[in-house]
Amino acid sequence: MEVTVVKEGKHGILGLGAEEATVRVQPLTKVPDNMDETAKGVLETLLARMGIDASVEAETKAAVEGGGGASEVVTLDVSGDDLGILIGRRGQTLFSLQYVVRLIVAHETKARVPVVIDVEGYKKRRYEALQALAHRMAEQVKARGRPFTLEPMMAYERRIIHLALADDPDVTTESVGESQARKVVITPREK
Amino acid sequence: MKDLVEYIAKAIVNAPDDVVVTEETGDEGTTLKLQVADDDKGRVIGKQGRVAQAMRTLIRVMAAKQGTRATLEIL
Numbered sequence: 001m002e003v004t005v006v007k008e009g010k011h012g013i014l015g016l017g018a019e020e021a022t023v024r025v026q027p028l029t030k031v032p033d034n035m036d037e038t039a040k041g042v043l044e045t046l047l048a049r050m051g052i053d054a055s056v057e058a059e060t061k062a063a064v065e066g067g068g069g070a071s072e073v074v075t076l077d078v079s080g081d082d083l084g085i086l087i088g089r090r091g092q093t094l095f096s097l098q099y100v101v102r103l104i105v106a107h108e109t110k111a112r113v114p115v116v117i118d119v120e121g122y123k124k125r126r127y128e129a130l131q132a133l134a135h136r137m138a139e140q141v142k143a144r145g146r147p148f149t150l151e152p153m154m155a156y157e158r159r160i161i162h163l164a165l166a167d168d169p170d171v172t173t174e175s176v177g178e179s180q181a182r183k184v185v186i187t188p189r190e191k
Numbered sequence: 192m193k194d195l196v197e198y199i200a201k202a203i204v205n206a207p208d209d210v211v212v213t214e215e216t217g218d219e220g221t222t223l224k225l226q227v228a229d230d231d232k233g234r235v236i237g238k239q240g241r242v243a244q245a246m247r248t249l250i251r252v253m254a255a256k257q258g259t260r261a262t263l264e265i266l
Contacts, residue, residue: 093252100242
């Protein structure tokens with residue numbers, strides 16, 4: 001966040017004649033310089049200590065987010081042989097790795113940086129698979145006229161399903177259940 | 192495995208000099224014990240244990256690679 005003081009406040013006497021200060025708060029849209037190199041270094045160190053032989057490519061890209069305004073993200077692409085171990089069941093290991101890298105980078109630079117790690121294009125493939133699944137299941141729900149519950153998924157995966165079907169006039173989606181067991185239910189829209 | 196925990200812990204706490212990791216190997220595999228300054232405890236555990244959970248996941252991967260098991264305890 002970037003904070004600019006527009007108008008200084010006044011203390012007044014015993015609170016009389018006090019004025020609130022006016023500040024402008026703007027979301028930070030640019031990633032600080034060298035952030036991609038810092039993040040890359042952190043990930044490389046982690047991988048080396050884990051005894052994993054892989055190479056990392058870093059890039060700073062513009063990511064368009066909902067609600068207008070583009071912000072930058074640092075993407076780290078990991079490639080190498082036999083990296084399934086780094087992805088884990090449903091990408092769990094990949095997310096743990098990403099979480100740890102974000103923490104370390106944030107602590108080192110005192111800045112919150114969106115760091116996105118992918119291993120051998122896993123996230124991209126998963127994104128496409130989830131979109132296809134969402135559409136296929138929505139068709140079934142429409143044909144049968146009954147709700148369908150998908151298997152438990154992580155928040156970001158559920159988000160992909162919700163977004164994939166957001167514009168579908170015939171079905172609605174909702175997440176139900178607690179934490180690890182949260183899943184998406186696709187329901188026919190009431191006419 | 193000790194190196195990995197030490198690196199992560201030192202990189203996220205405010206008092207890296209107070210980070211101590213010990214490693215014990217027994218029948219059940221390796222047990223890693225992580226000790227940090229009191230004020231840093233929350234940082235290595237995280238909200239709802241997320242940080243500890245993430246560290247455990249990475250340790251498990253390493254252990255699996257070496258064909259053994261490992262647990263992490265935060266003291």
